[in-house]
Amino acid sequence: MDIHQLTRDLHTKGDSKIVMLVADGLGGLPMKPGGPTELEAARTPNMDALAARGIQGASLPVAPGIAPGSGPGHLGLFGYDPLKFLIGRGALEATGIGLELQDGDVAIRCNFCTLDQDGKIVDRRAGRIPTEESAPLAKRLRQVSIPGIEIIVEPVKEHRFVVVLRGEGLGGNVRDTDPQATGVPPLDPVANDPDSQKTVEVAKEFLVQARQLLADEPKANFHTMRGFASKPALPSYREVYGLRAAAIAVYPMYKGLARLVGMEIVGQAQTLDEQIQILQDQWDAYDFFFLHFKYTDSTGEDGNFEAKVQRTEELDEAIPRISALNPDVLIITGDHSTPAYLKSHSWHPVPTLLVSDCCRPDGLTQFNEGTCIRGGLGHFEAKYLMCLALANAGRLGKFGA
Amino acid sequence: MDIHQLTRDLHTKGDSKIVMLVADGLGGLPMKPGGPTELEAARTPNMDALAARGIQGASLPVAPGIAPGSGPGHLGLFGYDPLKFLIGRGALEATGIGLELQDGDVAIRCNFCTLDQDGKIVDRRAGRIPTEESAPLAKRLRQVSIPGIEIIVEPVKEHRFVVVLRGEGLGGNVRDTDPQATGVPPLDPVANDPDSQKTVEVAKEFLVQARQLLADEPKANFHTMRGFASKPALPSYREVYGLRAAAIAVYPMYKGLARLVGMEIVGQAQTLDEQIQILQDQWDAYDFFFLHFKYTDSTGEDGNFEAKVQRTEELDEAIPRISALNPDVLIITGDHSTPAYLKSHSWHPVPTLLVSDCCRPDGLTQFNEGTCIRGGLGHFEAKYLMCLALANAGRLGKFGA
Numbered sequence: 001m002d003i004h005q006l007t008r009d010l011h012t013k014g015d016s017k018i019v020m021l022v023a024d025g026l027g028g029l030p031m032k033p034g035g036p037t038e039l040e041a042a043r044t045p046n047m048d049a050l051a052a053r054g055i056q057g058a059s060l061p062v063a064p065g066i067a068p069g070s071g072p073g074h075l076g077l078f079g080y081d082p083l084k085f086l087i088g089r090g091a092l093e094a095t096g097i098g099l100e101l102q103d104g105d106v107a108i109r110c111n112f113c114t115l116d117q118d119g120k121i122v123d124r125r126a127g128r129i130p131t132e133e134s135a136p137l138a139k140r141l142r143q144v145s146i147p148g149i150e151i152i153v154e155p156v157k158e159h160r161f162v163v164v165l166r167g168e169g170l171g172g173n174v175r176d177t178d179p180q181a182t183g184v185p186p187l188d189p190v191a192n193d194p195d196s197q198k199t200v201e202v203a204k205e206f207l208v209q210a211r212q213l214l215a216d217e218p219k220a221n222f223h224t225m226r227g228f229a230s231k232p233a234l235p236s237y238r239e240v241y242g243l244r245a246a247a248i249a250v251y252p253m254y255k256g257l258a259r260l261v262g263m264e265i266v267g268q269a270q271t272l273d274e275q276i277q278i279l280q281d282q283w284d285a286y287d288f289f290f291l292h293f294k295y296t297d298s299t300g301e302d303g304n305f306e307a308k309v310q311r312t313e314e315l316d317e318a319i320p321r322i323s324a325l326n327p328d329v330l331i332i333t334g335d336h337s338t339p340a341y342l343k344s345h346s347w348h349p350v351p352t353l354l355v356s357d358c359c360r361p362d363g364l365t366q367f368n369e370g371t372c373i374r375g376g377l378g379h380f381e382a383k384y385l386m387c388l389a390l391a392n393a394g395r396l397g398k399f400g401a
Numbered sequence: 402m403d404i405h406q407l408t409r410d411l412h413t414k415g416d417s418k419i420v421m422l423v424a425d426g427l428g429g430l431p432m433k434p435g436g437p438t439e440l441e442a443a444r445t446p447n448m449d450a451l452a453a454r455g456i457q458g459a460s461l462p463v464a465p466g467i468a469p470g471s472g473p474g475h476l477g478l479f480g481y482d483p484l485k486f487l488i489g490r491g492a493l494e495a496t497g498i499g500l501e502l503q504d505g506d507v508a509i510r511c512n513f514c515t516l517d518q519d520g521k522i523v524d525r526r527a528g529r530i531p532t533e534e535s536a537p538l539a540k541r542l543r544q545v546s547i548p549g550i551e552i553i554v555e556p557v558k559e560h561r562f563v564v565v566l567r568g569e570g571l572g573g574n575v576r577d578t579d580p581q582a583t584g585v586p587p588l589d590p591v592a593n594d595p596d597s598q599k600t601v602e603v604a605k606e607f608l609v610q611a612r613q614l615l616a617d618e619p620k621a622n623f624h625t626m627r628g629f630a631s632k633p634a635l636p637s638y639r640e641v642y643g644l645r646a647a648a649i650a651v652y653p654m655y656k657g658l659a660r661l662v663g664m665e666i667v668g669q670a671q672t673l674d675e676q677i678q679i680l681q682d683q684w685d686a687y688d689f690f691f692l693h694f695k696y697t698d699s700t701g702e703d704g705n706f707e708a709k710v711q712r713t714e715e716l717d718e719a720i721p722r723i724s725a726l727n728p729d730v731l732i733i734t735g736d737h738s739t740p741a742y743l744k745s746h747s748w749h750p751v752p753t754l755l756v757s758d759c760c761r762p763d764g765l766t767q768f769n770e771g772t773c774i775r776g777g778l779g780h781f782e783a784k785y786l787m788c789l790a791l792a793n794a795g796r797l798g799k800f801g802a
Contacts, residue, residue, distance in 0.1 A: 033762075064789050065789040065790075067797070072801040092801070341759060
């Protein structure tokens, strides 16, 4: 019996409200031995006050030692076992630029490349062609026409763009055409299973037409196809938790991930202030709110410790406005740590704080990388956080009699 | 998706070095209420200094309450789920005396026994016949000849010896011939699956010839066969982690276990000093070093608390020579605890310490049974230790995008 079988059977209705505030990349490392971590360095009086009322723990996004990308990181927080529910690269890329995939779609990440006159790749990224040159070329590929197939082409950045194939009987299990080498021609797409054979035929025809459309380009005279992926089949928040869920995010990637689990995307906030305004406005319409704050991750990725500390403090300052809504359950967590020291997502457990009137407070009065490992939630897999949220919200019945 | 699927996909190359120092049986119990444990009683300034720079935790060798033998204990540390990868008794016994099993071999533990004139067992261990008497008898059994089968017979100790059958089509799933009782004849070998039928025929013929060869012996006039086992199929360190791994151990059992996962056995050290000398000599040739220290276990098995404390201190004194090599990741752990109080392997979590520049130190300044349960690694299954080692060594890429 997995988590969702339990929550499907046990969830109950109610009017309680859950807010999950995801500070992307929350938690870090000392920049030098003996130094403070990002959360230790930040002045966070509001989080510390919540810690005194709440219970904290160290959440493992996937498994010990495993640093997740945004996809598995968020799936875990949403309660979907990230080792069971995999989002293919193409689907994630499409999601990240705001394309709304439908059941049966196949999404493909594409890279413009440069071929020599013999058809061999001389540059796998077309000289990292700038976006202002590549975007019109991607849009030109919208002229590709294949009977019975709807084709969506969307520029991403530099040499990258996304193709979505929409039609009957398209499987997503197709090998990359990028040979990962220069001096050789691109590979033909090959199906890994019979259900993906039609996708291969469509992809081949797309490539034939694309080659003609790009033939005269000096740099981007062809493209490869990578990370073929069907829309992942994720049961919805409403089905597995009985929750009307809203996502309040600024960036397309996180809106997209939320949409994949059936959350509704509300508002078009560009700032944290606007996000909280939307939270207030939508308070009565939903049971669960996913608030995504990006900048604790991006500053970590930049290796900018001071900026990450500052962004953490900025988040802390916003918390009273959230608390003022009196959510029955307020969770502050991250999808993974992004230590400025590593300039990347990491495997370290994520400080996670849960406040409710029945959370069993653990007596800690601060909230950071050092305190969370001694918290009452212990070290736990992120995929269980939603069960804790539901339980603390009075939305989960007894298991067995 | 299991751990090795993850590490196979995610491991990266690099020139970082990992040292895993396994103090067999590390950790223990107070000899009386309120007394110190072995690690608490030992003066370990070097481990304590590492604790201040590192992160510790309590590693569960198999599962709560389960005391492992050396086989599952080490498999867990090596990252192989000990409940999934089973080493049959015969294979472990052969490994323990330094026999190098080949794919397709079947290893069998044998006990000399005493039969009466009716062929019924009167002593299942042939009066615990001394090794100096039993070893020549085991060697006499090398005269057994079966067409198409290579036969290896090796004495072990007292009534015990090992037979390895090498040939085509030999399965390892055969029932013991030891009836676990006296006053009855030995059982015939019986196959549990069709693939092991040929093994049964070979074993029967072996037993017929052995009976003749031993007929005139007063005590050891026959033997039973137990723990039939094929060589376990374990993927190699190179395959699952991308590591060139070296094992530096004194005892055959630990060399054998390391060999089963594809480590190379380097040197012929007889002392810890010699082991560390080999570590220094081989530093450039490998990415991963398994150093095995036996005496924290053997003293525990003897129930000799003071001796175990002394051996722990001896190990501590050797640590600066290891640290001087500046491994990127240094791990100190055990395959299980062996409390002198219990005189046996135990189920208690094993104090485990990991030091790297990005380990997120947990602020603890000692390393023992009491501190490890409050450490930043939490309570974790030993099988995840290799993921943590790879991550801290910068040898594991991101999971998902």
